[in-house]
Amino acid sequence: MGLVSWSWRESNVGHRVQFSFTSIVLLASAVIVGPVGAAAVGAASSLVQTGRVKPSVRVFNVGMISCVGSIAGLVYIYAGGSQAVETVDGPSALLITVGIPVMVAEVAQCVANAVLLAGVMRVANGIPMRGQVGKLLETTGPAYIGYGIIGFLFVVLWIPAKVGWFSAVLVLAPLFVARWAFVQYGDELRAHERTLNALVTAVETKDPKSAGHSARVADLCEWIAESLSLGSQELQDVRTAGMLHDLGKVAVPSRVLRSSRDLSDDELVLFASHTTIGVEMLSDIDFLKGSLDGIAHHHERFDGHGHPDGLAGKQIPLAARIIAVADAFDALTTTRAYRPSLPVPDALIEIEQRAGRQLDPEMVGALVRALHRHEWAPTVHEEGMLTRGAAVDHDDPEASDFLASRQDLRVRIAHEPHPHTSMSQTARRAR
């Protein structure tokens, strides 16, 4: 038994998904060396845990894991599991007297683990216990079924197939590879997120006065989505859409973006095409499929006088309605050349006045709730940036009202091909 826990310790120490390995190993030892042995193995594996761990946490871990281990062992015996696996002969007998009890023990282990963890969270952080148990079971439950099967394989290989300790190497090798792939996935995912931000950086390089706007809108979108209790995938999509909503501005010529006088009609149409262009640019990225709607329609208005498609009310995709509110709020709380930034209460009054006309009242309500929970500091720019005149920013509600009053322009936005694209196509043909 000493040898058993020693050899497992090796494969146990200091991994990010250590928990899943521990679970498999605990289950197997519950069968091979019984409840007491499993408790010892559990204690040993958490005692040798490397890294800086607070003593109280360490004590809790040791207690919890050995507790869980012995529970698994007891349940295994109680469920009719064979304690002398070497005497069991034949595949069907193995499945009935070892396989099924192992699965039952695994379920017990999963529940025990969730209850103990939720208990300590209740004591330490005051998080209500019942909800926490449900959440833990929901997130870790399916994985535990898999651990159950693997734990059974472990036992079979160890005793009936007579491979002994070497089975640890064999069973855990594919799992280590899986873990490695998951870690790689995580790294690559983070790298991808950072790279996605480079798209935003590029737009902001072209239009320096909008620096930070995308990130602020993304934060606001996330908060509003939280207030609406959206699911995690939806929340992520809304956040990403908020981040990338103005990407299409890259295709708007700098002279229009940085114009110091009011834009002409043609220029307004050109500028408004940034929603459609943004979608075109991102449509090749599978990962962003859920965010495209929000980007395409973030300049629609609740009253149907927005662009590009003149959608009204709930026809407008939810993400777009969220971005519209976030976009307007950030615009109002940012300094412009023609007005100072509004303090939060004033900006909220302005926003609330627009509920039902430009903005969805439900989203406005969600923004107000979100701002109760989060701090918001208006973006005040240094005077130096503002010495030159500037056209009304396209995100200011004023600009939205102007376009709403100009149906002729909205028709052009909806139907004219994007002038810039056609220009570069001619250029291509000329080559």
Place this chain on the structure above:
Amino acid sequence: MKDFRGPTISAYWITLMAACAIVVGAAWWSIDNLDLLRGQTLALVLSFMLAIVLGETARLSIVGRRDTAPISTAAALALTLTSLSPGDMAMLSSSIIVAAIAVAMAIGGLVQRLRGKPFGLADAAARLVGVSVACVLYRQVPFDHRTLLEWQSTWDDRRWLVAVVMLVASSMAMLVQLLLEGAMSAQRDHASLLRTIADEVRAAFGLTTALVTTGALIGLAEYALSIVALPLFLVPLLLTQFAVRRYGSIRETYRQTIGALSSLTDRAGYTPAGHAARVAELAVAMGRDLGMPQREILELERAALLHDLGQIALREPIPGGATLLAAPADQQRIAHDGAEIVRRTGVLDTVASILEAQTSPYRQVREFGEDLPVPSRIIKVANAFDDLSGGVRGGDGESRAMERIHLGLGYEYDPRVVDSLSRVLARTSRAAAIPAS
């Protein structure tokens, strides 16, 4: 009209021929012994074959790597290593086993093709050759008058030794397979053989380890569980395959995002359409030709795709988008702005330093002993070629562009890199000439 290019022997054909020879040989030797396949043994072999067929249809594809079928390979290895406890199976010669595996793989391939999905013949052939090697090694070659399969039944109290032997046999199989596949892709990409094989082994290491151990696991557990071992012990491998697939999908997403980033300047009207993609393609071909390892190729490709990103900061586009025609100071600033944007991601630092140095003339290496990254020199040449030839391959445009580049040889451009460009261009024009004739 065929274009004979000296006595180059294609690794592709060698692999296919070897696989064919194995199939014919296996069929020849097994035809007399087919009556051994009956009762329980037949059922056992059939279930392994079923697993192989299913494995062929549940394939794994990852960007930048050949798609493959780990479940199928693991099941084939397991069949090779399995001995039915009563001893029937031990009598089955390796020819029957190999024939069964070949038939199952063929059926799987057929199913895959019928579903309109891709099925790489060369990949299947390489895997078949690999598994056959393990089979012959384990079941046919006598070591001290007994085959490994016969030895293992005498090691009843030392099953761990059996496990080790099984691992060695299946590792040999994977090694043979990877060597063949490496040789094939080296020839396809005109890259250095050793480098490609090393890349191949490194890239496939994780998954290969998982499937080698799975094969051995099934072989070992079959001793206690008989055929139930097959589906049960494929579970960990399924988990692994799932994890690797997810990794593959995020890599694909990453690639798409870099693509979107790269097309920003196109969309904004700064660069001619497709310029970055063409420069990247050319740069990668040159990188392979110069024997760069896969990891650096990936960075080279990303840098080439993003090399004009800095133009985004320009107020007005350069005429024609050709950085080559801009003043050196402007070129430098564009390169710097692009590098800044990329550096802000915090994860593409190497790419950023490649971008930073992409306009520096080669003489700085010669005269000041400056250390210019090779990828930067490659991008400089590839970019110049695309700007000068207007993106058109072959014909007058190409030769005029090469003439201009040769004028700057040693001063602007690294001669080694320019030579590589000439080789790459010669190859593509040859490849273009074959279908034309």
